[in-house]
Amino acid sequence: MNDDLESKIQAAIHDPQNLGEMADADAVGTVGSENCGDMLRMWVKFKEENGRKTIDRATFQTFGCQTAIAVASVATELIRGKTPEEALTLSGSELAASLGELPPMKIHCAQLVEGALKNALRGNSPAASGPTNSPSLLDQIHAPRSVKIKLHDSQSQ
Numbered sequence: 131m132n133d134d135l136e137s138k139i140q141a142a143i144h145d146p147q148n149l150g151e152m153a154d155a156d157a158v159g160t161v162g163s164e165n166c167g168d169m170l171r172m173w174v175k176f177k178e179e180n181g182r183k184t185i186d187r188a189t190f191q192t193f194g195c196q197t198a199i200a201v202a203s204v205a206t207e208l209i210r211g212k213t214p215e216e217a218l219t220l221s222g223s224e225l226a227a228s229l230g231e232l233p234p235m236k237i238h239c240a241q242l243v244e245g246a247l248k249n250a251l252r253g254n255s256p257a258a259s260g261p262t263n264s265p266s267l268l269d270q271i272h273a274p275r276s277v278k279i280k281l282h283d284s285q286s287q
């Protein structure tokens with residue numbers, strides 16, 4: 131990772147913007163990364179202006195790496211004032227653009243942010259909550275899970 135990118139990520143994680151749950155959110159989206167197992171949740175609040183629906187604000191929580199935090203921080207600022215349709219067109223790289231170009235091994239961190247945003251904008255209302263959309267990401271991490279255990283042949287008689 132180059133020094134400029136590293137310093138921008140450090141700056142973002144020392145003062146992350148829009149971190150935390152949003153009680154009055156209109157939409158929420160959660161994704162987990164297949165690459166690293168990290169998770170990110172994003173809450174979105176809309177507003178209507180002159181008959182145009184735009185993103186008023188967005189917040190996030192994550193059990194993700196520093197890059198995911200930094201990208202979510204700049205992305206939640208970037209999408210403010212955009213229509214949901216405009217925000218849906220943004221790729222992870224575009225959401226992270228103000229940090230600089232991410233190295234290949236960190237691209238999935240930005241895709242985690244993109245995925246949570248798209249999940250929220252595609253109509254995941256907090257009212258439709260199940261375990262996936264519980265108020266806190268922490269709740270979900272600690273919620274009982276159904277785990278499929280594969281038994282070895284010697285034990286499966």
Ligand code: FES
Nearest residue numbers: 166168195198239
């Ligand atoms: Fe998985 Fe960054 S390493 S989100």
